[in-house]
Amino acid sequence: xxxxxxxxxxxxxxxxxxxxxxxxxxxxxxxxxxxxxxxxxxxxxxxxxxxxxxxxxxxxxxxxxxxxxxxxxxxxxxxxxxxxxxxxxxxxxxxxxxxxxxxxxxxxxxxxxxxxxxxxxxxxxxxxxxxxxxxxxxxxxxxxxxxxxxxxxxxxxxxxxxxxxxxxxxxxxxxxxxxxxxxxxxxxxxxxxxxxxxxxxxxxxxxxxxxxxxxxxxxxxxxxxxxxxxxxxxxxxxxxxxxxxxxxxxxxxxxxxxxxxxxxxxxxxxxxxxxxxxxxxxxxxxxxxxxxxxxxxxxxxxxxxxxxxxxxxxxxxxxxxxxxxxxxxxxxxxxxxxxxxxxxxxxxxxxxxxxxxxxxxxxxxxxxxxxxxxxxxxxxxxxxxxxxxxxxxxxxxxxxxxxxxxxxxxxxxxxxxxxxxxxxxxxxxxxxxxxxxxxxxxxxxxxxxxxxxxxxxxx
Numbered sequence: 074x075x076x077x078x079x080x081x082x083x084x085x086x087x088x089x090x091x092x093x094x095x096x097x098x099x100x101x102x103x104x105x106x107x108x109x110x111x112x113x114x115x116x117x118x119x120x121x122x123x124x125x126x127x128x129x130x131x132x133x134x135x136x137x138x139x140x141x142x143x144x145x146x147x148x149x150x151x152x153x154x155x156x157x158x159x160x161x162x163x164x165x166x167x168x169x170x171x172x173x174x175x176x177x178x179x180x181x182x183x184x185x186x187x188x189x190x191x192x193x194x195x196x197x198x199x200x201x202x203x204x205x206x207x208x209x210x211x212x213x214x215x216x217x218x219x220x221x222x223x224x225x226x227x228x229x230x231x232x233x234x235x236x237x238x239x240x241x242x243x244x245x246x247x248x249x250x251x252x253x254x255x256x257x258x259x260x261x262x263x264x265x266x267x268x269x270x271x272x273x274x275x276x277x278x279x280x281x282x283x284x285x286x287x288x289x290x291x292x293x294x295x296x297x298x299x300x301x302x303x304x305x306x307x308x309x310x311x312x313x314x315x316x317x318x319x320x321x322x323x324x325x326x327x328x329x330x331x332x333x334x335x336x337x338x339x340x341x342x343x344x345x346x347x348x349x350x351x352x353x354x355x356x357x358x359x360x361x362x363x364x365x366x367x368x369x370x371x372x373x374x375x376x377x378x379x380x381x382x383x384x385x386x387x388x389x390x391x392x393x394x395x396x397x398x399x400x401x402x403x404x405x406x407x408x409x410x411x412x413x414x415x416x417x418x419x420x421x422x423x424x425x426x427x428x429x430x431x432x433x434x435x436x437x438x439x440x441x442x443x444x445x446x447x448x449x450x451x452x453x454x455x456x457x458x459x460x461x462x463x464x465x466x467x468x469x470x471x472x473x474x475x476x477x478x479x480x481x482x483x484x485x486x487x488x489x490x491x492x493x494x495x496x497x498x499x500x501x502x503x504x505x506x507x508x509x510x511x512x513x514x515x516x517x518x519x520x521x522x523x524x525x526x527x528x529x530x531x532x
Contacts, residue, residue: 107136108186112213113194114165116182116206117221124171126182127223130160131212135392140187143170146197150174151189161392163474165211167223177201225436226478232465237509237530239487244283244513244525250274254515254524256309256324256372256444257496260317263287264498266515267323270330271296271304273340273349282511282527295348296323296340304329305338305351308495309373309411309444313404317342320352324410326369333358335369337408337423355423360431361412368414371495372445372457376420377406380452387475388432394475395432400424407432409454411442418442418456418477435477439465444497450532453480457497459517464491486528493518494526505532 110132117125126143130136137159143152152173160166176182183195196216198206207219209229220228253269264284266274272293276284286293296305305325312321320339328334335358338351358369378397388395397405402425409420420433437456444457454469454477464485469477485491496515504510509529516524 108193113182113196114208118176118202120204124176125167125169127165127167129165129212133162135159135161142185142189144183145174146181220438222436222438228438230479230482232482232484235483235486241486241489241526241528243523244527247522250524252519255495257498257515258311259498259500265310267307267310297350299351299354301350308371311373311375313375324370324373327366332366333369355429364414370410371413371443372411374409374445374447375406376447384471385475386471390430390432411445413441416441443495446499448499450502459493460491492516
């Protein structure tokens with residue numbers, strides 16, 4: 074941290090390319106029009122990503138930030154943005170400045186053009202971020218305390234009550250699964266469930282609103298990496314528009330209890346054997362920030378290309394609208410995976426050839442991501458946290474800038490304790506009765522001998 078700070082009275086303040094001296098508003102120096110669209114959008118002064126400043130482009134054209142300069146309240150502190158750095162319309166980018174200067178509890182963040190003297194934007198605060206200072210709305214509003222969303226739209230939503238009944242009931246018989254039941258995905262009359270340390274379950278209705286193992290799946294089926302060796306730490310499960318007949322996809326964070334191996338695995342579930350060997354693996358570890366062995370992929374869901382293009386989804390690999398035909402043969406959609414340790418969500422086109430391209434990086438705004446579910450009827454992405462976040466759920470949609478942004482933040486149902494829920498499944502439109510439809514959670518801790526619970530949301 075910087076040794077000393079300039080004292081300033083009053084609470085949090087925002088100054089946008091201007092300064093106040095003796096009560097007189099002074100105009101900033103003249104600058105190129107595109108610079109008017111770049112704003113300091115988020116500041117993190119403490120925590121796991123302290124001393125970070127996010128810039129946001131609220132305009133309609135891409136801006137070249139090469140050589141632009143970030144400072145705190147000390148003119149001798151300086152961070153120069155690397156050559157070739159650009160910011161597309163509606164995009165945000167964070168810069169870790171801790172190697173150049175620290176951001177204190179009473180400080181400024183200032184942005185200058187490459188000449189180092191033309192002020193573009195500045196913000197100030199009088200206490201540490203808890204956990205971040207974020208503009209609400211993005212690019213235009215005042216700073217306010219919010220969750221950390223560096224690189225993504227700011228978290229400007231307050232949590233509201235669960236959008237359905239507060240009642241929650243057990244959805245399994247006693248001690249069917251034990252501990253470690255994780256990801257869920259409902260495919261019509263089948264509920265797929267991934268269990269840690271390499272097990273997959275196919276569940277069918279039990280006649281009382283819950284689920285039981287299907288015939289031939291009474292103990293689940295053992296999962297293996299391609300080649301038949303190694304047990305994936307299976308955490309999430311999903312299928313594509315081809316249904317389970319086209320393969321069930323599992324997200325795994327490590328090889329057994331070993332080191333990180335952040336992979337998506339494809340399984341043929343049509344056979345009768347007790348062991349399933351992956352027919353394909355997309356190992357995504359090398360292209361992602363390093364995390365602990367048990368802090369990797371916790372969630373996966375698949376979103377069809379048609380839904381993304383209809384919403385105007387922007388491809389981060391090109392900086393332009395997502396065009397599925399630019400890629401080789403793939404599943405006709407994008408797989409979104411959630412990383413527990415960083416609370417980030419990443420979108421990948423997984424090619425049939427085994428290669429892949431990352432097309433999205435999304436900050437969840439949560440302390441961790443335990444489950445992702447695409448709800449096609451509402452064209453929204455559910456992001457779920459466990460007891461770490463008091464069971465909070467968020468919904469995200471593609472916004473006008475082509476990126477996923479939070480549309481709602483929901484507290485867990487009032488009738489459900491703060492459980493270690495690592496799975497969440499939303500039923501389809503066909504199950505909507507009287508304006509509501511079922512949803513299900515999986516409790517990794519098997520609290521009171523039950524791992525599955527049933528609730529509802531409005532249709």
